[in-house]
Amino acid sequence: MNKLKSVSKELVFIFLSVFVFSYVSNGQTAMINSQSRHLTSLNGDWNVIIDPTGLGDWRQVWQEKKPEKKTDFVEYSFEGAPVLKVPGDFNSQMPELTYFEGVVWYKKQINYTLRKGKRLFLYFGAVNYKADVFLNGERIGSHEGGFTPFQFEITEKIKDGVNALIVKVDNKRLKNGIPGLGYDWFNYGGITREVNLIETGHTYIEDYQIQLPKESRKEISGWIKLNGANKEQGLKVKIPELGLVYSTKSDSSGMARLKFQASFKPWSPDNPKLYKVLVESETDTIEDEIGFRNIEVRGNKVFLNGKMIFLKGVNIHEENPYKGAKAFSSEDAVLLLNSAKELGCNLVRLAHYPHNEHMIKQAEKMGLMVWSELPIYQHIEFSDTAVPLKMELMLKEMIQRDRNRCSVVIWSLSNETYTSTPGRDLELVSLTKKCREADPTRLLTHVVNNQAYNNNTFKVWDTLYRYADLISLNEYVGWYVPWQGKPVDTKWELNYPDKPVFISEFGAEALYGSKGPIDEAAFWTEEYQEQIYIDQLKMFSTTPNLCGIAPWLLFDYRSLGRMHPVYQKGFNRKGLLSEKGEKKKAWQVMHEHYLKYKK
Numbered sequence: 001m002n003k004l005k006s007v008s009k010e011l012v013f014i015f016l017s018v019f020v021f022s023y024v025s026n027g028q029t030a031m032i033n034s035q036s037r038h039l040t041s042l043n044g045d046w047n048v049i050i051d052p053t054g055l056g057d058w059r060q061v062w063q064e065k066k067p068e069k070k071t072d073f074v075e076y077s078f079e080g081a082p083v084l085k086v087p088g089d090f091n092s093q094m095p096e097l098t099y100f101e102g103v104v105w106y107k108k109q110i111n112y113t114l115r116k117g118k119r120l121f122l123y124f125g126a127v128n129y130k131a132d133v134f135l136n137g138e139r140i141g142s143h144e145g146g147f148t149p150f151q152f153e154i155t156e157k158i159k160d161g162v163n164a165l166i167v168k169v170d171n172k173r174l175k176n177g178i179p180g181l182g183y184d185w186f187n188y189g190g191i192t193r194e195v196n197l198i199e200t201g202h203t204y205i206e207d208y209q210i211q212l213p214k215e216s217r218k219e220i221s222g223w224i225k226l227n228g229a230n231k232e233q234g235l236k237v238k239i240p241e242l243g244l245v246y247s248t249k250s251d252s253s254g255m256a257r258l259k260f261q262a263s264f265k266p267w268s269p270d271n272p273k274l275y276k277v278l279v280e281s282e283t284d285t286i287e288d289e290i291g292f293r294n295i296e297v298r299g300n301k302v303f304l305n306g307k308m309i310f311l312k313g314v315n316i317h318e319e320n321p322y323k324g325a326k327a328f329s330s331e332d333a334v335l336l337l338n339s340a341k342e343l344g345c346n347l348v349r350l351a352h353y354p355h356n357e358h359m360i361k362q363a364e365k366m367g368l369m370v371w372s373e374l375p376i377y378q379h380i381e382f383s384d385t386a387v388p389l390k391m392e393l394m395l396k397e398m399i400q401r402d403r404n405r406c407s408v409v410i411w412s413l414s415n416e417t418y419t420s421t422p423g424r425d426l427e428l429v430s431l432t433k434k435c436r437e438a439d440p441t442r443l444l445t446h447v448v449n450n451q452a453y454n455n456n457t458f459k460v461w462d463t464l465y466r467y468a469d470l471i472s473l474n475e476y477v478g479w480y481v482p483w484q485g486k487p488v489d490t491k492w493e494l495n496y497p498d499k500p501v502f503i504s505e506f507g508a509e510a511l512y513g514s515k516g517p518i519d520e521a522a523f524w525t526e527e528y529q530e531q532i533y534i535d536q537l538k539m540f541s542t543t544p545n546l547c548g549i550a551p552w553l554l555f556d557y558r559s560l561g562r563m564h565p566v567y568q569k570g571f572n573r574k575g576l577l578s579e580k581g582e583k584k585k586a587w588q589v590m591h592e593h594y595l596k597y598k599k
């Protein structure tokens with residue numbers, strides 16, 4: 001009887017997983033390196049219907065019904081509707097959408113003729129938070145998750161000539177969402193990144209990994225994956241600058257393993273060397289720009305290309321501070337990353353979700369290492385059956401997009417989740433193993449904030465640290481909690497004393513130019529923030545195994561929970577710079593500190 005019971009339980013779980021997975025997203029994981037493909041951009045003006053009551057489903061607005069008889073009328077239309085720019089959040093484009101968390105229906109008319117023998121994909125860089133996609137009145141699929149790309153094959157759905165693409169975008173928070181209901185950043189909704197039509201041959205290069213493993217500086221071990229009927233093909237990887245041509249063949253599954261050596265000039269912050277790489281099959285060619293480096297932990301230190309490196313980080317949210325809007329363009333990326341470089345950083349922690357591809361690629365060009373993170377943030381419903389599937393999909397999408405981006409050196413799988421949440425350890429340990437399997441070439445961490453700080457001692461004990469390469473922790477001593485002794489005398493008890501320690505957040509708030517008693521937090525003075533930075537750096541001078549730090553954060557940014565009417569006004573003021581780019585006194589403290597490290 002027991003055997004029968006366990007079999008039926010298994011069958012139930014399998015059914016649930018398939019059903020939930022298909023519900024969560026039947027968008028495909030996007031093909032890699034979309035920018036190098038045969039693209040038709042759908043960016044620009046889209047007509048929108050704002051749907052605060054969610055009636056658009058009941059009216060089936062994607063059908064675009066039209067009056068037929070003189071007595072007919074239809075109570076919606078995209079013709080004459082407001083226009084929003086894509087990519088971009090909708091909150092910052094219309095005053096009536098400033099605080100909106102709900103449904104906006106987007107429409108784009110597409111003129112297209114698919115060439116004979118070709119395949120066509122509809123690619124979204126990201127939609128926050130949930131997308132339901134309709135083409136010519138037919139639902140083609142949905143996707144959940146606001147920060148990673150997805151695609152739908154529409155080869156059989158596109159018509160020659162005019163097509164109507166309609167996307168239902170919903171940025172309402174979900175209890176079982178990732179992130180969940182509460183987070184300390186602005187919930188920018190919309191089609192926040194680019195939309196493209198991608199035309200490929202019948203069999204195309206879907207994915208590839210061409211990277212150095214942790215332990216080698218000259219031997220590439222990777223793979224290429226084809227998608228299509230003609231799976232067994234001759235393949236080549238070419239690196240013209242090195243005169244390298246590596247040939248191989250894909251098997252009946254379309255997979256080909258790669259293993260070759262070359263004397264690469266390694267990518268590093270001091271020398272961000274990128275190589276033009278061509279990946280060729282008999283029916284497709286992809287051009288990429290790839291940097292070759294390896295990143296590893298040896299003992300309690302981090303090594304880049306075999307040399308120990310101290311990670312001089314800073315936290316950045318995906319927001320253009322000057323516009324108070326979602327960052328999405330290469331110009332936004334240059335603005336944010338130039339500011340990090342000016343501070344003296346060699347690493348940026350892109351909090352708390354995968355940022356747009358421009359950030360990753362600009363970081364490569366500018367010599368900045370990247371910490372990329374999943375929005376598994378604080379309160380997550382780990383015991384909800386849909387949540388592990390959503391986490392796994394988001395992990396897959398994050399790795400798939402950036403697996404060949406040498407700037408990405410750390411995958412961070414969570415931030416400040418609670419050991420007391422049912423299912424948290426189980427699901428995050430499982431996700432960690434999946435991440436290691438999917439990408440053994442990078443470092444992996446979880447950020448924790450539940451270490452105990454008592455009697456001027458940090459007890460750092462989270463289970464997750466057993467599975468992570470770095471012990472990453474956020475602490476705000478001096479701001480959220482007063483010092484309990486001299487910073488330099490702070491003691492540390494690490495449950496894994498031989499692992500590197502990364503302080504992934506520290507800092508305090510200050511309103512640029514705020515005047516008041518400089519020893520009282522309640523006046524948000526720059527001097528109060530500055531003193532906390534001075535004290536924190538004193539503590540770091542005696543923190544064991546310290547491999548890196550990242551102040552929270554670069555710019556003041558929008559977060560509606562920050563409600564003080566004088567000092568915050570809906571901004572989290574922990575920036576080293578104001579949202580107008582004004583450097584606070586603490587900026588100088590950090591800058592001088594980073595200058596002390598030899599290049």
Ligand code: GCU
Pocket residue numbers: 184352415416449474505552572574
């Ligand atoms: C937390 C959290 C951040 C948040 C910060 C703060 O550590 O990770 O997302 O913004 O603290 O309180 O400002």
